[in-house]
Amino acid sequence: MHAMSGVAVIPRPVAVTSGAGALPISADTEVLADRDSAAAARLLASWLPAAAGPARRPRPLPPAPAPRRAPAPPGAIVLTTDTTRTDLGDEGYALSVAPQGATVTGGTPRGVLWGAQTLRQLLGPPGTATTLPAVDIVDHPRFAWRGLHLDVARHFFPVPFIERLIDLMALYKLNTFHWHLTEDQGWRIEIRSRPRLTETGARRAATPLPQDRTQTDDTSYAGHYTQDEVRRVVAYAGERGVTVVPEIEMPGHSQAALASYPELGCTGSGYEVATTWGIKSDVLCAGRETTFAFLEEVLEEVLELFPGPFIHVGGDECPKQAWRACAHCQARIASERLADEDELQSWFIRRMAGWLGGRGRGLGGLGGGVGGAAWGRRRRATMG
Numbered sequence: 276m277h278a279m280s281g282v283a284v285i286p287r288p289v290a291v292t293s294g295a296g297a298l299p300i301s302a303d304t305e306v307l308a309d310r311d312s313a314a315a316a317r318l319l320a321s322w323l324p325a326a327a328g329p330a331r332r333p334r335p336l337p338p339a340p341a342p343r344r345a346p347a348p349p350g351a352i353v354l355t356t357d358t359t360r361t362d363l364g365d366e367g368y369a370l371s372v373a374p375q376g377a378t379v380t381g382g383t384p385r386g387v388l389w390g391a392q393t394l395r396q397l398l399g400p401p402g403t404a405t406t407l408p409a410v411d412i413v414d415h416p417r418f419a420w421r422g423l424h425l426d427v428a429r430h431f432f433p434v435p436f437i438e439r440l441i442d443l444m445a446l447y448k449l450n451t452f453h454w455h456l457t458e459d460q461g462w463r464i465e466i467r468s469r470p471r472l473t474e475t476g477a478r479r480a481a482t483p484l485p486q487d488r489t490q491t492d493d494t495s496y497a498g499h500y501t502q503d504e505v506r507r508v509v510a511y512a513g514e515r516g517v518t519v520v521p522e523i524e525m526p527g528h529s530q531a532a533l534a535s536y537p538e539l540g541c542t543g544s545g546y547e548v549a550t551t552w553g554i555k556s557d558v559l560c561a562g563r564e565t566t567f568a569f570l571e572e573v574l575e576e577v578l579e580l581f582p583g584p585f586i587h588v589g590g591d592e593c594p595k596q597a598w599r600a601c602a603h604c605q606a607r608i609a610s611e612r613l614a615d616e617d618e619l620q621s622w623f624i625r626r627m628a629g630w631l632g633g634r635g636r637g638l639g640g641l642g643g644g645v646g647g648a649a650w651g652r653r654r655r656a657t658m659g
């Protein structure tokens with residue numbers, strides 16, 4: 276712990292050795308980076324004191340192996356990706372600050388990004404740093420999945436807020452943003468083949484009062500992200516090493532979808548975007564093929580927007596009243612030789628996991644309907 280004194284980094288790096296002195300930081304401090312580290316260099320440059328004149332630009336390093344490169348100018352910060360540093364793993368980095376200059380080396384571009392975020396913490400608030408403390412850090416994460424979940428369906432947040440959140444996630448090296456985009460209380464992502472999802476499903480007539488959930492405010496509440504906005508967020512996250520996992524709920528938590536396309540429900544009519552919290556008994560019909568055609572159309576667009584390995588489908592909290600009373604759902608139970616409605620829920624999720632698997636993606640979900648198998652198996656495979 277003694278070696279940690281004077282260096283405050285969250286989460287705590289694997290190894291920290293404080294050195295003597297400090298590296299002066301000024302508007303003249305240069306940032307140099309090889310091609311693979313250019314994204315990290317652009318971010319780092321934005322956190323340094325503003326250079327006079329045109330915006331500060333990182334300088335590219337010549338593409339020679341590090342030992343044969345000319346020495347960096349005094350006082351510069353040099354970022355490099357060294358794929359021979361397999362000891363650092365997928366996300367690790369080595370960072371060294373001395374009075375003569377600083378280096379960040381990652382085994383991958385993502386490792387360099389995390390090293391840059393450590394420098395950002397050492398720099399303090401943007402543009403205020405005058406020195407960096409001399410220190411040697413070697414760091415790699417304990418956990419491959421470091422996530423933050425945000426439900427924008429019940430409470431909508433605009434894109435600048437989302438970007439700020441992702442930027443702060445990256446500051447703390449959280450690498451997975453779980454974006455909960457659909458719910459009973461609102462559908463928040465534009466689907467071009469199904470425009471009513473946002474024309475109708477993105478607006479609810481009222482919202483429960485924070486101080487008394489049994490009462491509502493009778494105020495219309497709406498918001499959604501266009502596909503261009505989604506692309507912007509995914510790109511912004513990607514530049515910071517953050518993967519976005521979209522959550523598209525099924526078969527429960529789908530009342531906003533039912534309000535938009537009532538034929539997706541067992542009774543086929545009478546749905547509205549929910550104005551109260553809690554688990555809703557109106558769910559997607561598991562008997563009709565139109566439900567799966569709908570989900571596949573939606574997910575085709577979602578897959579194009581989100582390049583990450585996982586799509587989260589919720590999958591839990593699916594009351595069975597509607598399925599029990601539905602001839603289509605009962606016919607499905609019979610034709611698939613399922614024991615009951617619980618098995619129908621598992622069949623539903625397995626079917627969607629199979630569809631996603633055929634497109635190279637993993638399904639994430641919660642609770643008994645999913646059984647954890649799809650998510651867990653896929654994650655181990657991805658991480659192994």
Ligand SMILES: [Zn+2]
Binds near residue numbers: 560562601
């Ligand atoms: Zn049904």
